Amino acid sequence: MKIKQLDRYIFEIEKDGKIGMKVPGIIYADQSMLEDILNEGSANQVVNAATLPGIKKASIAMPDIHYGYGLPIGGVVATDVKEGVITPGGVGFDINCGVRLIKFDLGKDEIKTDLKDVAKHLYNNIPCGVGEGGNIKLKKKELKNVLKKGSYWAVEEGYGNENDLLNTESSGKLDEANPDIVSNKAYERGYDQLGTLGSGNHFLELGYVEEIFLEDIAKEWGLFKGQLTLLIHSGSRGLGHQICSDFLDVFEKALKKYQIDVPDKQLACAPVLSPEGQEYLAALSCAANFAWANRQILQSLAINTLADILKVKVKNLNPSLLYDVAHNIVKFEKFEIDGEEKLLAVHRKGATRSLPRGSELLPTHYKNTGQPVIIPGDMGRYSYILVGGDKAPVRSFNSACHGAGRVLSRHKAIKMAQNRNIATELKQEGIIVISRGKKTLKEEMPDAYKDVSKVVEIVDYLDIAKKVAKLKPLCVIKG
């Protein structure tokens, strides 16, 4: 492939019509990241995605790009709704994996309880781990309501308030959801998994604001130095995973039916407006709604647990959701393409929506600032709060990175970690980590990830999203 450097942090993979590329590839990264990206094969996945029917402008990769199923994690692909395709490989297995940030009216130095006890209490109260169920057990009729209503269901059931809905992407509900499309197998996996964290890179983290970069915006958003924060990263658990699996079969058959040629079967796709495309959209929306209800319930569990162990009233903590963003999703958004407004299916696969100030998709209270973009790093370093940048519409279909991005695969990380005790190492840094799975901490150790500061620096430089504040972890709960 031919790669041209267009700017300090912009690399273009030239469009090669002979291999079916319909648009060029664009990778936002620095020189050293680019080398890793080329070596591990995810640049090739960017090229593959550029062949998808109806793709507009470019097949885009964020600086946290790494190898994934079909499209790389950190990939953004926008297809024309009328003449383009939709692909489960462009969304991922964990549909609406995402992250939310809750801020408190409490400084970390005001905490009198031993952090170890706080971590233990959180760990004991937040169901987590592979395949683990929680305390909420639903019948089919009720789970259907969750799939239809998303965060609204959680709020109706007392796990949150109107303010939470206002501060969740799409208000925590996609209207395209049709619970009748979801397989019984997916339902079976969902009955007891609402309000559970899961495993892998999912986590619940108590931290604090260590540094502020944009004072005005931080002030407007109610952020202050030393402030206690809660970060929750989870998704649609087994239910979403099953929905993705169910549709991979459907889309493989669709390739033949619609005579679509893709270089990688993992990019199996169908026209957005085909029955297959529409059914996937209806099912994906159910999984997305489940994930939003899940994070809303986790938020409520964590806040109550925290108030309990700190021996303060919830109302005195004054918890408030800054924002909840989706990482793995398709959204229908309007963009100007060749001077014409088009409705596009924006696939974000390990990418966060990043709406600039003035966007009509923003709730009124964020219209002047732009959208809070929450970027978790790794459990030993830091996380960032950014704000949607003015160049996001032209550079990335209003998308930013979603995290640090892996440098080691899960397998390699476990191998590299050998007999290291990651929890002990982090404790020496003043971070309490409790994990349910034995392997999880090795898979998720800080060395397995890029330095999120470098990743964030690139989207900041490109004005895709601007740095507002940096968070430091205090205690982390993992599955």
Add this chain to the structure above:
DNA sequence: ATGTCC
């Protein structure tokens, strides 16, 4: 990410 293979 995931009842880490139906």
